[in-house]
Amino acid sequence: MSTIIKLKNINKTYYNGAPLHVLKGIDLEIERGELVSIMGASGSGKSTLLNILGILDGYDTGDYYLNNELIKNLSETQAARFRNKLIGFIFQSFNLIPFKNAMENVALPLYYQKVSRKARNKMAVEYLDRLGLKAWAHHMPNELSGGQKQRVAIARALISKPQIILADEPTGALDSITSAEVIDVLKKVNATGMTVIIVTHESGVANQTNKIIRLKDGFIERIEDNSGHDTSSFGIQNIK
Amino acid sequence: MFDLDRWNEIFMTIRRNKVRSVLTAFGVFWGVFMLVALLGGGAALEKKILKEVSGVATNSCFIMGGRTSEAYKGFRKGRYWQAVNRDVEIIKAKVKGLDEISPLIMPWSAASDNAVRGEKKGTVNLMGTYANYNKMDHHTMKFGRYLNDMDVQEHRKVCMIGSRVYEVLFNRGEDPVGKDIRVDGVYYKVIGVGDGSDNISFNGDKREAVTIPFTTMQKIYNYGDRIELLCALAKPGVAVSDVQEQIETILKNNHSIAPHDKQAINAFNLETMFQQVRYLFLGVNILAWIVGFGTLFAGIIGVSNIMTVTVRERTQEIGIRRALGAKPSAILTQIMSESFTITAMAGFLGISFGVLVLQMIDLAVSDDGGATSMFQISFVTAVSAALIIIILGTLAGLGPAFRAMKIRPIEALSEE
Numbered sequence: 001m002s003t004i005i006k007l008k009n010i011n012k013t014y015y016n017g018a019p020l021h022v023l024k025g026i027d028l029e030i031e032r033g034e035l036v037s038i039m040g041a042s043g044s045g046k047s048t049l050l051n052i053l054g055i056l057d058g059y060d061t062g063d064y065y066l067n068n069e070l071i072k073n074l075s076e077t078q079a080a081r082f083r084n085k086l087i088g089f090i091f092q093s094f095n096l097i098p099f100k101n102a103m104e105n106v107a108l109p110l111y112y113q114k115v116s117r118k119a120r121n122k123m124a125v126e127y128l129d130r131l132g133l134k135a136w137a138h139h140m141p142n143e144l145s146g147g148q149k150q151r152v153a154i155a156r157a158l159i160s161k162p163q164i165i166l167a168d169e170p171t172g173a174l175d176s177i178t179s180a181e182v183i184d185v186l187k188k189v190n191a192t193g194m195t196v197i198i199v200t201h202e203s204g205v206a207n208q209t210n211k212i213i214r215l216k217d218g219f220i221e222r223i224e225d226n227s228g229h230d231t232s233s234f235g236i237q238n239i240k
Numbered sequence: 241m242f243d244l245d246r247w248n249e250i251f252m253t254i255r256r257n258k259v260r261s262v263l264t265a266f267g268v269f270w271g272v273f274m275l276v277a278l279l280g281g282g283a284a285l286e287k288k289i290l291k292e293v294s295g296v297a298t299n300s301c302f303i304m305g306g307r308t309s310e311a312y313k314g315f316r317k318g319r320y321w322q323a324v325n326r327d328v329e330i331i332k333a334k335v336k337g338l339d340e341i342s343p344l345i346m347p348w349s350a351a352s353d354n355a356v357r358g359e360k361k362g363t364v365n366l367m368g369t370y371a372n373y374n375k376m377d378h379h380t381m382k383f384g385r386y387l388n389d390m391d392v393q394e395h396r397k398v399c400m401i402g403s404r405v406y407e408v409l410f411n412r413g414e415d416p417v418g419k420d421i422r423v424d425g426v427y428y429k430v431i432g433v434g435d436g437s438d439n440i441s442f443n444g445d446k447r448e449a450v451t452i453p454f455t456t457m458q459k460i461y462n463y464g465d466r467i468e469l470l471c472a473l474a475k476p477g478v479a480v481s482d483v484q485e486q487i488e489t490i491l492k493n494n495h496s497i498a499p500h501d502k503q504a505i506n507a508f509n510l511e512t513m514f515q516q517v518r519y520l521f522l523g524v525n526i527l528a529w530i531v532g533f534g535t536l537f538a539g540i541i542g543v544s545n546i547m548t549v550t551v552r553e554r555t556q557e558i559g560i561r562r563a564l565g566a567k568p569s570a571i572l573t574q575i576m577s578e579s580f581t582i583t584a585m586a587g588f589l590g591i592s593f594g595v596l597v598l599q600m601i602d603l604a605v606s607d608d609g610g611a612t613s614m615f616q617i618s619f620v621t622a623v624s625a626a627l628i629i630i631i632l633g634t635l636a637g638l639g640p641a642f643r644a645m646k647i648r649p650i651e652a653l654s655e656e
Contacts, residue, residue: 051650054563056563056648056649056650056653057648057650076567077568077569080562080565080566081565083564084564084565085565089563091653095556095560096560097557097561098557099252108561108564109564109565112561112564112566112567112570117244117245156564
């Protein structure tokens with residue numbers, strides 16, 4: 001197995017008023033085809049880590065290799081190109097564009113790859129079909145249920161055939177049944193050999209992944225091998 | 241530019257806020273319409289006025305005798321004086337920059353039906369001039385010729401008649417050249433039919449005028465060597481007011497008029513009049529540009545504001561696009577294209593509507609029901625208006641577009 005993500009001593013500090021040292025030397029390697037979850041309390045730095053992995057944000061010191069390429073000090077244009085080619089995003093709030101139908105939303109990454117309209121719409125319908133949403137291709141996002149929206153978002157993440165899928169609390173806005181469906185889809189995606197990284201604070205979700213990275217106060221507290229899916233379960237969430 | 245997808249995106253976003261888009265576009269539309277309408281209207285007014293005086297050489301001046309207002313060289317004030325033939329010779333010899341000078345007499349004829357030919361008769365205005373008067377007040381000849389120098393030298397009893405005179409005294413289509421007519425009891429041979437400019441006249445309608453040689457006129461009507469009016473034409477490039485001043489000085493000298501007597505000589509020239517008219521229309525034009533451009537500019541500011549609001553509203557959408565791999569330049573062009581599209585559509589519509597309205601006015605005011613294209617902007621004006629719209633539309637989008645480009649995906653995505 002080859003390494004797809006390699007982080008070496010990543011540091012990140014935010015300077016909004018008082019400096020906030022969010023990531024304090026993260027070292028991490030993720031192999032191609034892994035299904036990984038990142039867990040941590042709020043403020044542990046997991047969102048920041050995800051933003052750096054997704055090239056949505058930069059870092060101060062260290063090195064980040066994605067698919068053997070050093071991702072450092074990129075211009076916005078270069079970053080956009082890498083995001084478009086290498087990364088598929090799934091968000092908690094789906095982030096579908098409200099005035100485009102499901103098919104157009106799915107096809108959007110290909111629009112920025114200058115794929116012709118016909119070709120990309122055909123592909124979008126294919127991907128929707130794969131996720132059981134072919135009948136909904138021409139529906140607007142507000143006509144879809146939460147689970148359907150998230151599956152559209154997953155189709156959108158997959159259509160550009162990225163190297164990794166980054167999912168930021170993908171079940172955060174869903175009920176338990178649809179959550180299970182979405183996780184199921186992500187596991188199927190992983191089964192095709194795609195690297196999937198899920199940020200979550202739900203242990204139930206984390207338990208479905210093969211490796212759990214626990215962050216605490218900007219450090220990696222520990223990395224648990226969860227190939228047996230028998231991690232200590234906190235199925236009942238603390239009341240927030 | 242001709243990417244169908246991009247146009248789809250643009251029209252989709254414009255359609256999403258129909259009322260807002262339409263109202264914003266209306267600002268630009270109205271601005272352009274105002275600009276076009278004002279410029280077209282101003283130009284039309286100018287053309288109309290200039291048409292009034294067309295045919296009259298603008299570098300000519302007219303000088304008449306009068307009554308002195310100052311006592312001078314033993315003469316009392318209030319003395320009447322008139323120019324005489326000798327003045328013409330002296331002026332010709334002395335005045336620099338003078339091209340042509342023609343004396344003029346227009347006897348007051350109280351008699352009606354003073355012109356007779358056989359059974360036909362009519363009332364005409366008589367005028368005596370030199371042949372060169374045609375240079376100051378150009379006549380369009382329908383038959384024959386204008387007076388020539390020989391007519392004047394030899395005191396010939398010939399005449400050139402206006403078109404109205406021809407209609408009254410001759411049968412339709414009849415060649416009048418060589419035929420005789422009688423005016424105030426004297427027979428003249430007709431040498432031509434022609435009308436001078438009908439917009440400037442000293443003695444009634446030009447079409448009702450009978451023009452005879454000046455020398456003949458002086459003899460028949462007992463003027464001696466007296467002249468009623470002097471018409472002078474300045475050489476090209478010479479200011480007519482300069483020529484006029486020289487002539488006035490000579491006349492004052494010849495007729496013992498006080499050098500500073502301002503009322504003794506009645507004179508006017510078209511140059512000064514034209515200058516005033518020209519300044520008037522320059523003013524009208526400047527006003528049109530200021531008002532029109534100001535309105536247009538207000539419209540453009542509206543577009544810019546709406547684009548700023550749009551960008552703010554769509555921060556999240558832009559963030560999603562950026563996360564999915566839209567390059568900053570793609571966002572920039574998208575916003576700019578939207579602003580450009582709204583402005584251009586409204587602007588071109590405004591030009592078209594302005595042209596349409598001007599055309600309707602044009603049809604309404606023209607005499608014969610056909611378009612005179614007097615109330616119309618020139619093609620160059622229309623093209624420059626279109627160019628201004630394109631430039632302003634692009635500029636209007638520039639600020640908001642750069643703001644949109646600066647949106648970072650994480651900031652936009654966290655804004656929920």
